[in-house]
Amino acid sequence: MNTLDFSIVTQSWPYLWSGLLFSLALTAAAFVIGMVLGTCLALVQHFEIPVFAQIIRGYVAVIRSIPLILVLFWFFFLVPIVLGHLSGNGRPIPIGATYTAFITFGLFEAAYYSEIIRVGLRAVNKGQFEACQALALSTYDTYRHIVLPQVLRVASPIILSQTIILFQDTSLVYVLSLTDLLGAASKLAQLNGRLVEMYLVVAVAYLAISSAASQCVAVLRKRYALATSR
Amino acid sequence: MHRETSSNAAQPGPIVVVESLVKRFGAFTALNDVNLRVGIGEKIVLCGPSGSGKSTLIRCINHIEKHDGGRIIVDGVELSNRLADINSVRSETGMVFQSFNLFPHLTVAENCMLAPMKVRGISQAEARDRALGLLRKVRIQDQADKYPAQLSGGQQQRVAIARALCMQPKIMLFDEPTSALDPEMVKEVLDTMVELARDGMTMVCVTHEMGFAREVADRVVFMDRGSIVEEADPETFFRAPRTERAKGFLNQIIH
Numbered sequence A: 001m002n003t004l005d006f007s008i009v010t011q012s013w014p015y016l017w018s019g020l021l022f023s024l025a026l027t028a029a030a031f032v033i034g035m036v037l038g039t040c041l042a043l044v045q046h047f048e049i050p051v052f053a054q055i056i057r058g059y060v061a062v063i064r065s066i067p068l069i070l071v072l073f074w075f076f077f078l079v080p081i082v083l084g085h086l087s088g089n090g091r092p093i094p095i096g097a098t099y100t101a102f103i104t105f106g107l108f109e110a111a112y113y114s115e116i117i118r119v120g121l122r123a124v125n126k127g128q129f130e131a132c133q134a135l136a137l138s139t140y141d142t143y144r145h146i147v148l149p150q151v152l153r154v155a156s157p158i159i160l161s162q163t164i165i166l167f168q169d170t171s172l173v174y175v176l177s178l179t180d181l182l183g184a185a186s187k188l189a190q191l192n193g194r195l196v197e198m199y200l201v202v203a204v205a206y207l208a209i210s211s212a213a214s215q216c217v218a219v220l221r222k223r224y225a226l227a228t229s230r
Numbered sequence B: 001m002h003r004e005t006s007s008n009a010a011q012p013g014p015i016v017v018v019e020s021l022v023k024r025f026g027a028f029t030a031l032n033d034v035n036l037r038v039g040i041g042e043k044i045v046l047c048g049p050s051g052s053g054k055s056t057l058i059r060c061i062n063h064i065e066k067h068d069g070g071r072i073i074v075d076g077v078e079l080s081n082r083l084a085d086i087n088s089v090r091s092e093t094g095m096v097f098q099s100f101n102l103f104p105h106l107t108v109a110e111n112c113m114l115a116p117m118k119v120r121g122i123s124q125a126e127a128r129d130r131a132l133g134l135l136r137k138v139r140i141q142d143q144a145d146k147y148p149a150q151l152s153g154g155q156q157q158r159v160a161i162a163r164a165l166c167m168q169p170k171i172m173l174f175d176e177p178t179s180a181l182d183p184e185m186v187k188e189v190l191d192t193m194v195e196l197a198r199d200g201m202t203m204v205c206v207t208h209e210m211g212f213a214r215e216v217a218d219r220v221v222f223m224d225r226g227s228i229v230e231e232a233d234p235e236t237f238f239r240a241p242r243t244e245r246a247k248g249f250l251n252q253i254i255h
């Protein structure tokens, strides 16, 4: 194994490709669930809605202090048991590894995104709220059209950075026996013994995707620097 | 809504009535028994030393600050805690801030279109027509599709005026609209305000621009330490202020 042989990579391309697609799909789903839920969680805290705000604060604190891999385990084993109890007959209801991954990643990311958005909400200039009041805009319209769009713009570089981490974290689904890009590569590597080639290709794929996203972060930073100056 | 019988359309009474107004911030009394009546079409200039309560007074009129005592009646609607009353007063009252407070993520035209569409319920096409018309009036129609950050301070403040006018308010409140501007931009904003005054708008302006006060004000109201100390027409007020506090204040802003 002293010369590199990439033909093995081309042969196993379809399998790698399906692994990559799974990583991307999981990232996209977790992003959407995480952003929608995270925004709601941030707003509940922002409006100090009694009881719910405290519960959410606790939820966010817990999730953020536990490694993702542990949360994945929990969900995989605990949620079926809880569902079983809820359904009445007490027998665990398995929800499957794929659903577990999507739901867990979404809930996990929601905690992180909600913190980013919560901080962003506090940073919105008081004058923006006053202008909305003076124009008789409702609270809903104020947040929907003025406050949240500004928060999302200002926070978009941090949100995207968090999403890059999320993309890399998708490799943890191996604990659920799911196959993402890294999982596909390591399975192939063990079969054909071409570890170096496989891991090189995978590293390049991660690098390409993450650095493309980082470029977007830089562009967003620049683009919204103007808008935040006032 | 609590319509006041004394100010219905048949007999034009004051459009803004402030009675025995009290506003506190914690233990500090920012406004103490303030009484003010503004007639339809009247232009009032509010002045006074820093911290005298000028901003607080006009911010109470559109309920950006909630008052603690007394009554405020705007166009026949008394401000209470009821959302319907608050919104009704706010939609008849335009406000221009010292720091513009334009929406940075919306274009100039969108800044002007949002509230008319959401609050008045007019169509997007109508809102855009109205916005462009008023932007022409403040002479920045060619900037309609730019973002606020691309405009000079004077242009931004004129957008803020157009944005308020797009709601077709009956009263305009100005809180030191020119104090954040570079000196060379003050005039373009004051000119816009003078024009608005000529059109017959009811205006309450906090400003220390004495030239503007002389030109358009029907009345100058001088405040100090949370109270109205003196009221007079501008000529009288500037030439022969009655109180020592007003004299002291005028000496300060002249020098």
Ligand SMILES: Nc1ncnc2c1ncn2[C@@H]1O[C@H](COP(=O)(O)OP(=O)(O)OP(=O)(O)O)[C@@H](O)[C@H]1O
Pocket (backbone or CB within 6 Å): B025, B028, B030, B048, B049, B050, B051, B052, B053, B054, B055, B056, B057
């Ligand atoms: N949100 C607030 N909390 C506490 N105190 C306040 C608040 N807003 C205003 N005040 C106080 O109320 C008083 C009146 O303030 P106001 O802003 O109305 O004065 P002003 O006449 O507009 O002064 P300036 O010319 O500096 O703008 C000041 O002493 C100020 O410190």
Ligand SMILES: [Mg+2]
Pocket (backbone or CB within 6 Å): B054, B055, B056, B175, B176
């Ligand atoms: Mg002030």
